[in-house]
Amino acid sequence: MQSALRKFKASIFQALSHPTRIAIIDILRDGEISAGAILERLEVEQANASQHLSVLRAHHIVINRKEGNQVFYSLKNLRLVEVLDLMRVYFMEELNESVGMLAEIHQETPGVGKVTQKE
Amino acid sequence: MQSALRKFKASIFQALSHPTRIAIIDILRDGEISAGAILERLEVEQANASQHLSVLRAHHIVINRKEGNQVFYSLKNLRLVEVLDLMRVYFMEELNESVGMLAEIHQETPGVGKVTQKE
DNA sequence: TATATACATTCGCAATTACGAATATGCCAT
DNA sequence: ATGGCATATTCGTAATTGCGAATGTATATA
Numbered sequence: 001m002q003s004a005l006r007k008f009k010a011s012i013f014q015a016l017s018h019p020t021r022i023a024i025i026d027i028l029r030d031g032e033i034s035a036g037a038i039l040e041r042l043e044v045e046q047a048n049a050s051q052h053l054s055v056l057r058a059h060h061i062v063i064n065r066k067e068g069n070q071v072f073y074s075l076k077n078l079r080l081v082e083v084l085d086l087m088r089v090y091f092m093e094e095l096n097e098s099v100g101m102l103a104e105i106h107q108e109t110p111g112v113g114k115v116t117q118k119e
Numbered sequence: 120m121q122s123a124l125r126k127f128k129a130s131i132f133q134a135l136s137h138p139t140r141i142a143i144i145d146i147l148r149d150g151e152i153s154a155g156a157i158l159e160r161l162e163v164e165q166a167n168a169s170q171h172l173s174v175l176r177a178h179h180i181v182i183n184r185k186e187g188n189q190v191f192y193s194l195k196n197l198r199l200v201e202v203l204d205l206m207r208v209y210f211m212e213e214l215n216e217s218v219g220m221l222a223e224i225h226q227e228t229p230g231v232g233k234v235t236q237k238e
Numbered sequence: 239t240a241t242a243t244a245c246a247t248t249c250g251c252a253a254t255t256a257c258g259a260a261t262a263t264g265c266c267a268t
Numbered sequence: 269a270t271g272g273c274a275t276a277t278t279c280g281t282a283a284t285t286g287c288g289a290a291t292g293t294a295t296a297t298a
Contacts, residue, residue, distance in 0.1 A: 003138055003142070005214075006138040006141045006142055006145075007138045008210065008214065009138075009141050009210055010135070010136050010137050010138045010140075010141055011136075012206075012210070013132045013133075013135040013136040013141075014132075014133075014136035016129070016132040016136075017129050017130075017132040017133035017136050018129050019122055019125040019126045019128075019129045021129075022125045022128050022129055023122070023125055026125075077209060077212060077213060079205075079208060079209045079212060080209055082205060082209075083202065083205050083206050083209055086198075086201060086202050086205055087128070087131075087202050089198060090196060090198045090199055090201075090202055091127065091128055091131070093196060093198060094179060095127070
């Protein structure tokens with residue numbers, strides 16, 4: 001079965017393909033944190049955050065630990081952070097090269113001038 | 120607009136989140152190649168391959184060049200290959216750590232033993 | 239001009255995903 | 269036991285994605 005690996009890769013990309021899930025992973029860069037604290041930093045409904053955490057759990061991107069009332073999440077494999085950092089370089093190169101891509105892809109108002117490094 | 124970058128990142132991951140598109144990118148590692156030659160290496164319908172190429176084009180992951188009858192595709196930014204190579208390390212670590220993940224995620228028959236490096 | 243070749247696009251339709259509302263579960267305190 | 273938190277799950281629905289069949293569009297060749 002030659003394509004099983006590609007299916008797996010695709011499923012990981014799928015798990016990363018939502019802005020809220022990217023945001024969650026960014027939050028987890030700082031280390032373990034409770035689901036409630038994650039929710040505070042996201043502007044989404046509680047159920048929605050929980051659903052996205054569920055996706056990340058299903059793909060073993062995060063792990064969780066129960067402590068009394070709460071559930072603490074953390075990244076399972078820190079190598080993913082390396083990947084995302086390298087990806088950031090790619091993103092910046094692409095954004096600088098063709099300003100307006102965001103608009104093209106997401107039908108937003110196109111910006112003017114180069115994109116800077118700060119997030 | 121703080122989340123525009125994350126939307127963009129998510130949209131790139133979205134573009135990478137299909138096994139056929141991963142396969143196309145792998146083929147393009149060897150350099151420029153015609154749409155027809157890509158099709159030969161994929162076990163999908165012509166229209167389907169063209170649709171996947173369209174997605175990769177829309178996200179500026181590939182570029183194309185017309186020459187007479189044919190269309191030649193290539194990767195737009197080779198840094199993406201670096202990202203995918205690093206991702207491969209991540210994939211392998213994850214696959215080795217928990218064999219059976221493929222089965223869990225994709226409801227396939229679980230394999231036995233460690234996954235080896237060869238594709 | 240007609241026909242073929244290479245590729246892209248459109249059109250249903252089935253499957254998947256995303257979301258909020260509602261509900262459930264488990265743990266703590268009273 | 270009862271009620272309150274923290275979190276997860278289920279449900280209905282709207283939106284998006286993936287696919288093959290059919291069709292469209294260039295370009296080349298006869």
